[in-house]
Amino acid sequence: MARxxxxxxxxxxxxxxxxxxxxxxxxxxxxxxxxxxxDYKYMCSDPGQGLVKEAIREKKLTGVVVAACSxxxxxxxxxxxxxxxxxxxxxxxxxxxxxxxxxxxxxxxxATAKAVQLVRVMVEKVKRNExxxxxxxxxxxxxxxxxxxxxxxxAALDIANGGKKVVLVExxxxxxxxxxxxxxxFPTLDCSQCILTPRxxxxxxxxxITLHTYAEVESVSGFIGNFDVKIRLKARSVDIxxxxxxxxxxxxxxxxxxxxxxxxxxxxxxxxxxxxxQAVPNKPxxxxxxxxKFLNGKCGICQKICPVGAVDYTQEDTFIEEKVGAIVxxxxxxxxxxxxxxxxxxxxxxxxxxxxxYKDVIDGLQFERLASAxxxxxxxxxxxxxxxxxxxVVFIKCVGSRDCAKGLSYCSKICCxxxxxxxxxxxxxxxxGTAYVFYMDIRAGGKSYDxxxxxxxxxxxxxxxxxxxxxxxxxxxxxxxxxxDTLLGGTGxxxxxxxxxxxxxxxxxxxxYGIEALAQKLSISYDEYGFLSEAxxxxxxxxxxxxxxxxxxxxxxxxxxxxxxxxxSGAAAKVLGLFSGDELEREPxxxxxxxxxxxxxxxxxxxxxxxxxxxxxxxxxxxxxIARVAKVNAGLCQGCGACVATCRSNSIDLDGFSAExxxxxxxxxx
Amino acid sequence: MSAQRKDSPEKTFAExxxxxxxxxxxxxxxxxxxxxxxxxxxxxxxxxxxIMRLVQIGDREAALRSATIWYCASCLTxxxxxxxxxxxxxxxxxxxxxxxxxxxxxxxxRKIIAFVKSFLGGIRRAGRVHEISMVMEYKTRARDLFSDxxxxxxxxxxxxxxxxxxPVKDRQAVARIFERTAGAK
Numbered sequence: 001m002a003r004x005x006x007x008x009x010x011x012x013x014x015x016x017x018x019x020x021x022x023x024x025x026x027x028x029x030x031x032x033x034x035x036x037x038x039d040y041k042y043m044c045s046d047p048g049q050g051l052v053k054e055a056i057r058e059k060k061l062t063g064v065v066v067a068a069c070s071x072x073x074x075x076x077x078x079x080x081x082x083x084x085x086x087x088x089x090x091x092x093x094x095x096x097x098x099x100x101x102x103x104x105x106x107x108x109x110x111a112t113a114k115a116v117q118l119v120r121v122m123v124e125k126v127k128r129n130e131x132x133x134x135x136x137x138x139x140x141x142x143x144x145x146x147x148x149x150x151x152x153x154x155a156a157l158d159i160a161n162g163g164k165k166v167v168l169v170e171x172x173x174x175x176x177x178x179x180x181x182x183x184x185x186f187p188t189l190d191c192s193q194c195i196l197t198p199r200x201x202x203x204x205x206x207x208x209i210t211l212h213t214y215a216e217v218e219s220v221s222g223f224i225g226n227f228d229v230k231i232r233l234k235a236r237s238v239d240i241x242x243x244x245x246x247x248x249x250x251x252x253x254x255x256x257x258x259x260x261x262x263x264x265x266x267x268x269x270x271x272x273x274x275x276x277x278q279a280v281p282n283k284p285x286x287x288x289x290x291x292x293k294f295l296n297g298k299c300g301i302c303q304k305i306c307p308v309g310a311v312d313y314t315q316e317d318t319f320i321e322e323k324v325g326a327i328v329x330x331x332x333x334x335x336x337x338x339x340x341x342x343x344x345x346x347x348x349x350x351x352x353x354x355x356x357x358y359k360d361v362i363d364g365l366q367f368e369r370l371a372s373a374x375x376x377x378x379x380x381x382x383x384x385x386x387x388x389x390x391x392x393v394v395f396i397k398c399v400g401s402r403d404c405a406k407g408l409s410y411c412s413k414i415c416c417x418x419x420x421x422x423x424x425x426x427x428x429x430x431x432x433g434t435a436y437v438f439y440m441d442i443r444a445g446g447k448s449y450d451x452x453x454x455x456x457x458x459x460x461x462x463x464x465x466x467x468x469x470x471x472x473x474x475x476x477x478x479x480x481x482x483x484x485d486t487l488l489g490g491t492g493x494x495x496x497x498x499x500x501x502x503x504x505x506x507x508x509x510x511x512x513y514g515i516e517a518l519a520q521k522l523s524i525s526y527d528e529y530g531f532l533s534e535a536x537x538x539x540x541x542x543x544x545x546x547x548x549x550x551x552x553x554x555x556x557x558x559x560x561x562x563x564x565x566x567x568x569s570g571a572a573a574k575v576l577g578l579f580s581g582d583e584l585e586r587e588p589x590x591x592x593x594x595x596x597x598x599x600x601x602x603x604x605x606x607x608x609x610x611x612x613x614x615x616x617x618x619x620x621x622x623x624x625x626i627a628r629v630a631k632v633n634a635g636l637c638q639g640c641g642a643c644v645a646t647c648r649s650n651s652i653d654l655d656g657f658s659a660e661x662x663x664x665x666x667x668x669x670x
Numbered sequence: 671m672s673a674q675r676k677d678s679p680e681k682t683f684a685e686x687x688x689x690x691x692x693x694x695x696x697x698x699x700x701x702x703x704x705x706x707x708x709x710x711x712x713x714x715x716x717x718x719x720x721i722m723r724l725v726q727i728g729d730r731e732a733a734l735r736s737a738t739i740w741y742c743a744s745c746l747t748x749x750x751x752x753x754x755x756x757x758x759x760x761x762x763x764x765x766x767x768x769x770x771x772x773x774x775x776x777x778x779x780r781k782i783i784a785f786v787k788s789f790l791g792g793i794r795r796a797g798r799v800h801e802i803s804m805v806m807e808y809k810t811r812a813r814d815l816f817s818d819x820x821x822x823x824x825x826x827x828x829x830x831x832x833x834x835x836x837p838v839k840d841r842q843a844v845a846r847i848f849e850r851t852a853g854a855k
Contacts, residue, residue, distance in 0.1 A: 470705075
């Protein structure tokens with residue numbers, strides 16, 4: 001005879017405001033099989049869990065229903081509490097009366113009635129629950145880190161220093177990411193290269209790290225502890241083992257007018273190139289789209305000149321397979337394209353700022369290259385059109401960000417700080433110049449951040465104007481920036497017109513191109529803007545909803561360097577925790593085949609997304625084959641139920657979600 | 671609590687306007703891009719963003735009495751550029767209607783209203799503007815008989831002023847337009 005306990009949670013006001021919790025508990029007490037029913041303000045708290053444990057012991061409960069939040073939130077909490085009181089955790093179920101009820105309804109009477117229904121349904125299910133035991137699976141103690149920017153480097157180093165092997169994959173020819181492009185970093189103005197490049201070298205030479213640059217993740221299968229990853233090594237056209245990195249090839253390459261990606265188009269590179277002098281590895285690749293040899297078969301100078309014969313035009317993409325136990329995604333960001341807009345997202349660029357037709361309207365990363373000692377101007381701030389130092393520079397914040405009309409409503413978070421830094425660097429280099437900053441708000445929340453912005457204003461004389469720029473147009477050799485100082489009123493409405501020499505747009509931070517495709521390969525979710533979703537915005541910020549896959553850096557949301565590094569170390573700690581044991585426990589929600597009933601059609605094999613269906617041969621005592629039937633590999637099965645729905649002979653059932661349980665739930669609705 | 675506010679009978683001015691026009695001024699975050707691009711700002715007493723602010727804080731009186739709503743030329747630059755997609759120019763029109771209805775029209779708007787009425791009066795009668803009648807009507811309404819009067823003979827010689835107006839064929843259709851737009855006079 002079932003002895004079920006029902007525990008109704010108020011969730012503070014979250015549930016209690018809309019649902020009459022004492023009434024739900026009172027009604028639940030009358031359900032057949034329920035021997036105990038209470039409500040409490042915070043069931044997940046220590047005293048709340050105590051109520052559950054006490055009732056299990058005293059009332060000898062055979063099942064528990066917690067009517068509270070989503071199982072995503074606290075199922076594990078209450079199952080743990082049940083286990084501590086000696087009840088098999090899989091005899092505990094959540095009735096979701098928060099997300100599915102109180103949060104989405106307003107009428108108290110109706111919401112309460114629905115909550116009662118949800119509890120009744122769960123009571124019916126729990127009566128038919130059976131004790132289940134976790135499945136143990138082995139763990140491959142190697143991690144894959146996708147992306148070799150500062151977040152990826154940090155995660156890889158932390159895992160490697162923890163004594164575990166790491167495979168680091170970077171799609172560009174060198175690791176370093178955007179941080180390698182930066183001039184100096186806020187709020188200390190230390191040189192970006194000086195703090196980054198030693199880390200790059202450390203990552204490349206670490207005995208526990210295998211580095212694959214110019215490589216991309218092709219496909220991922222498996223599950224936590226046991227992922228199989230296929231990596232595409234793009235053809236470099238240079239044998240990286242032979243190449244000494246002498247650089248002769250790039251010197252002699254006749255194609256010298258290719259806009260450099262590293263210099264954001266402000267400098268030029270050759271067809272055979274390393275992205276920058278401090279690249280790691282310092283070995284070139286051939287950009288086949290621009291190389292004369294690949295375009296019309298002539299040239300071949302680099303091959304002739306190479307002293308070690310490393311240039312190989314016949315190289316093709318190759319694939320390698322790696323087995324890993326955990327994956328850290330650290331693919332970083334790119335900037336919003338104010339020139340062309342974001343066509344994939346149906347967003348136009350900024351027509352009122354000239355759609356990029358003015359050479360002297362540049363974005364933040366381009367300014368970084370102008371200010372960087374390794375940049376195309378050697379660190380001198382010269383405007384792109386005529387190479388003269390600009391006398392007046394206008395910085396415009398929130399371009400693309402906080403702009404519903406352009407489809408990106410979020411704040412990109414780093415711009416307030418880097419614009420203050422830009423204004424400072426500019427004043428340090430062009431003493432007689434004036435820096436104007438158009439802003440809407442100054443968001444400088446961070447250690448020593450606000451002081452930094454004040455320094456730009458008070459010590460370096462940056463002129464901050466509160467207002468969004470309406471238009472930029474060309475008059476003579478100048479760019480006229482039209483704005484309004486909203487802190488002034490009166491006649492003219494605070495209208496401001498500045499004849500600028502250079503305009504820098506602080507464009508929005510966006511996730512990298514192709515992030516959706518990668519997320520789909522990894523079966524992780526992303527938001528409407530393409531940022532990867534964390535498992536919980538507060539309490540699980542580095543995990544994804546797919547076990548064993550973690551996030552680091554700006555792929556998850558706009559972030560500055562300290563935050564990206566912090567999250568990377570957090571992800572690394574999670575990975576090391578995962579690798580601390582030899583086995584993992586997995587939820588035993590897996591499918592089972594009733595082999596005496598299975599007709600061997602193997603439709604289940606076709607629909608299983610996890611390749612968990614195996615074929616088993618049944619033989620009689622004489623060894624004659626009598627049937628081929630399906631069998632579920634419990635290590636691979638994720639409990640999705642696709643096979644159950646497909647099975648023609650009704651021979652497959654899902655532990656924890658059997659047909660009987662589900663039908664009894666439906667039958668429980670009144 | 672937003673839930674309580676929703677149930678309360680007292681709607682704020684901004685909420686009322688949002689319900690009636692579908693334009694929600696609460697979205698405005700006072701960036702001033704509308705003001706920066708507005709060609710009429712030098713004539714205005716409040717900037718367009720300040721009008722948005724007046725509505726946000728519920729100062730109906732100041733908003734309806736402002737000259738700004740009448741000096742708005744409806745060029746739509748503000749509406750086009752607003753990052754929060756507030757239809758500012760369209761909102762000005764809604765404020766003008768309410769200013770007229772509440773009899774709170776700014777004295778500086780007298781001539782503007784005289785012009786609009788004379789223009790629309792001609793359209794209502796004939797379906798198109800007859801310049802001479804319009805000018806006469808405007809001058810009477812605005813009590814400004816003699817300004818620009820020397821331009822008349824020049825324009826007449828150049829054929830810009832026709833003695834007789836020619837009404838459009840389907841005047842019923844024009845009447846229907848006026849009917850549908852609430853017959854505002």
